[in-house]
Amino acid sequence: MQLGMIGLGRMGGNIVRRLTRAGHECVVFDQNPATVKSLVGDRIHGGSNLPDLVKRLAKPRTVWVMLPAGEITEQTVNELGSLLEKGDTIIDGGNAFFHDDVRRARAMKDKGIHYIDCGTSGGVWGLERGYCLMIGGEKEVVDRLDPIFGALAPGTGSIERTPGREKRDPRVERGYLYCGPSGAGRFVKMVHNGIEYGIMQAYAEGFEIMQKAASKEVPAERRYQLDLADIAEVWRRGSVISSWLLDLTAMSLAQDPTLANFSGVVEDSGEGRWTVNAAVEEAVPADVLSAALYARFRSRDPHATANKLLSAMRHAFGGHIEPK
């Protein structure tokens, strides 16, 4: 099949590569012309701007938008809305807020344009490992684009099959899922990332407990000098908590056992926040997912007003003076 791709960053570029390796054809655009140029090749054609990209696609067109959430995605979808025609399809593969998908899909529907939200997990490994796809929108459109999704997904590979799935949709085992109407794919991807934050924080806390087992707050006879890299490695083997994130942890610790390359300031990219908001809206107690998000907030402003106020109160009632 033929696909237009807008946005050739870490994700967009590799998606194009994986698609064309599978025999599909892509027309690509990025605001940086050099990026476009470096990608053009077998089955990959460059567009010089959005109208040009659209012009180069055969009808019904499919254009994948892979840009940062927010203003730039909004503008691009709107511009595509005026360039595309009835029967064409926009796939947004970025990390938008699912409310925005619902809104955009409705706006595009008024013009006869299909809008598909496709949560895309896999990061920098997706080119080789394949992308886990969570897809929302009109089912018929998603079915029609099956070759695209199937090519991007990992396939069954060597992962053991789950018993009891015999009568279920086999595509799921190949790594892509139609989740439901507009926003459903992105919603599932959002929760995926929320869980990701929680799992990461669980490992992070555990490894810090092990690292500080040697600290002076602990009585001498129970202090341990533990080798975090070895521990991460051994847990990959037969333990209950083996995971892909643990594989990456073992890799990072093998290369940099004290994590000296990292500052301890951690960003978040939106989905963790939206997951908390969704939990609050649904009255789901999301203690772990929230705590994981807040730990990142704290890393970025550790000596914020809240903490100063604690010290102010401590000084006021007890005369306590904090260390600097």
Place this chain on the structure above:
Amino acid sequence: MQLGMIGLGRMGGNIVRRLTRAGHECVVFDQNPATVKSLVGDRIHGGSNLPDLVKRLAKPRTVWVMLPAGEITEQTVNELGSLLEKGDTIIDGGNAFFHDDVRRARAMKDKGIHYIDCGTSGGVWGLERGYCLMIGGEKEVVDRLDPIFGALAPGTGSIERTPGREKRDPRVERGYLYCGPSGAGRFVKMVHNGIEYGIMQAYAEGFEIMQKAASKEVPAERRYQLDLADIAEVWRRGSVISSWLLDLTAMSLAQDPTLANFSGVVEDSGEGRWTVNAAVEEAVPADVLSAALYARFRSRDPHATANKLLSAMRHAFGGHIEPK
């Protein structure tokens, strides 16, 4: 009555002052002789060391220990155990761990010495406001020492009476409570402090949400420049969250509206930790009390291993580079 006092810091010195103002007599000791000297006066006699202090007291003696939790309290109680005699009483008024009270009381009992644990709240305000006392140990001994506790407690003052307490022990309304056997007083004081951490953190988070209401993460039309000092003040009047800690907050913010005097590094002094441990032992979900404690931990080591590991994982799966 007569009382020996060991430890003349912010708490011990004022306890002696409040007791002697009420007509009691004190023999005092501190490892700093200048502190002893400065306190000696009407009804206050200095002891030059523990044996001397004990010698100056009439039998049955009562000695109040008001020292930091830990080694120094342990040593002092042990030394008193060898200096005091059958029928004498040790009151520990500090912030010990209640397990230690249980153990010490048992050790002293073997020598015929009574051991009373007296959780003492009130901070630097206790001299004028009175101390809230939570007392554990043998009931007869606590009853015998009633004049001491009654003099230290705030009394009924102008605080409105709680309906329905007519048939209950009136001493409670004067601000002191016999809580139960050894350790019970300290346990109640420990939980008091655990709650204190939780309440402080609730205010701290709320005030930070108001302070950051003007931040750029918020869309312009909903940004507010709020006056934290005025807000603290208005909440003292008729709101559901009026409290003594809020009074102190209003005072601190009136003097230093941006809390510029404080670094944002916050210490903890043991009781918050023990409260969490008690909760865990009893299988009580203490989410708020734990979170309040952890916020202080984070303030002291914000860029710890845990956060670095998050960044390492983010880099490994997504190529993300954190800001420094």
Place this chain on the structure above:
Amino acid sequence: MQLGMIGLGRMGGNIVRRLTRAGHECVVFDQNPATVKSLVGDRIHGGSNLPDLVKRLAKPRTVWVMLPAGEITEQTVNELGSLLEKGDTIIDGGNAFFHDDVRRARAMKDKGIHYIDCGTSGGVWGLERGYCLMIGGEKEVVDRLDPIFGALAPGTGSIERTPGREKRDPRVERGYLYCGPSGAGRFVKMVHNGIEYGIMQAYAEGFEIMQKAASKEVPAERRYQLDLADIAEVWRRGSVISSWLLDLTAMSLAQDPTLANFSGVVEDSGEGRWTVNAAVEEAVPADVLSAALYARFRSRDPHATANKLLSAMRHAFGGHIEPK
């Protein structure tokens, strides 16, 4: 002054009473005619519907809306928008979401109608104790309505003055505060309630730790039978955690020491959720406020999917069978 009041529930009715006691005049409406009838009296006139209420007010009119957040408030404000005239004022005193205030104020402004958001704390005690008011909107309008706000607020009363406020607006010490433009008053009230949840949960956890100190999970020598009612009472006196919520706790426990009247299912009324959403938007770590909210969610669906999934995993990896 003259005020129209729409909604005569626990809050609205008492606000009318307090205002008219202070010499103001009210025209009132409630969807339940019996409620209107029972309130009508000295300086209180009934309106038979919204148009009638509006007709009975002299220009420029002021109408206070005191209804549950949501659809009913939305409709009422909209209807008032078509009944009122340029220069009239709507005060919304309920617990709306502050985004809605921003939106409504803008819509009313287009018609020349002023819209004031007035966060109102005090609950069933407000009639006697006064209401703490947090006010947002156009400053000139708020200043013009000062007699209304001043009459509702508690006044300085016997509460000790905060040092350092000499040069600040004295109205704050009487219990009402102009917080800023539209939504600012409600925002402050929202955070007030968020803090309220946190403080309540801090006490709740602490009291449960004390109640379960007698549980069998604790070794026998450290089990305590603590009297929660007495403890709440003693903490009112000289302790660091004395507060109005503690006064109420002492009252509740004196009447019902085992809290047998309560089911342990706890509702939330919106503000706690919005506070968490605001924290997330501003990147403020609100661990305590979130945990307090989630504890309520859990009380309403304790054996939800999340917990079942934990059991499913425990069974899958360890063969564990949970108790029923």
Place this chain on the structure above:
Amino acid sequence: MQLGMIGLGRMGGNIVRRLTRAGHECVVFDQNPATVKSLVGDRIHGGSNLPDLVKRLAKPRTVWVMLPAGEITEQTVNELGSLLEKGDTIIDGGNAFFHDDVRRARAMKDKGIHYIDCGTSGGVWGLERGYCLMIGGEKEVVDRLDPIFGALAPGTGSIERTPGREKRDPRVERGYLYCGPSGAGRFVKMVHNGIEYGIMQAYAEGFEIMQKAASKEVPAERRYQLDLADIAEVWRRGSVISSWLLDLTAMSLAQDPTLANFSGVVEDSGEGRWTVNAAVEEAVPADVLSAALYARFRSRDPHATANKLLSAMRHAFGGHIEPK
């Protein structure tokens, strides 16, 4: 090698099976004679009691204790301490508290008996998948028993190798690790389980957010009926959060999509608590690990005193009546 095994439950029995399949020889004991009888066979001999088991082992003997943490393990180790001789070794493979290991190792050392703590992960899958072993105690003893540990561990299998480990101990990649002196192995296993709780809770919260995405609290246009079994499956493929626990989740949901077999009451088995205690001792903020533990506590007593107190306060200040 030859090994005595005491305790033939889900773990002990399978450890014996895996060891003897690898050519080792076992003498086994369980308090239930039928269990012993059913296991006896090729290279597996039964002991009729502890003295008999010890008698059947050649010196220097090695006895593995695989019993529930607590009294029974304590008694068994003590009895072994009087039956074994200088140079013999006790391995405790259960989930003891690491403080107890430190204490027991010291007591055994006085008798010349070696004491090894061996954290053992793998659950009911260990027989086929192998056990991840985290070992503490004297290094020479652990090295001497290498054939035992090597046979129990999973081996390298088909798991991809971590780059950068070329110069490190290859045994780690086979799934067993010498962690350090007494207690170190158990400490690492304890943290492993603490992390396990956190990861499980992260998934649990995420799946509940997806399940309740269809709830009435959500506006109709954003409600989704999501298929949890399919989502678990698709995440196994190429997503960032693929893990063994997710494999089990997919399996459970494929068999029982609504988790109807589970009550939603979740037990904990000690390690989660000890992990929190260790974090508190070291001043590590363990928000996620604590929250995961507390969620289980709440599932077992959801309408506890804490919640009733919240309702009591809500009633006292606002007249709120909770639903039953």
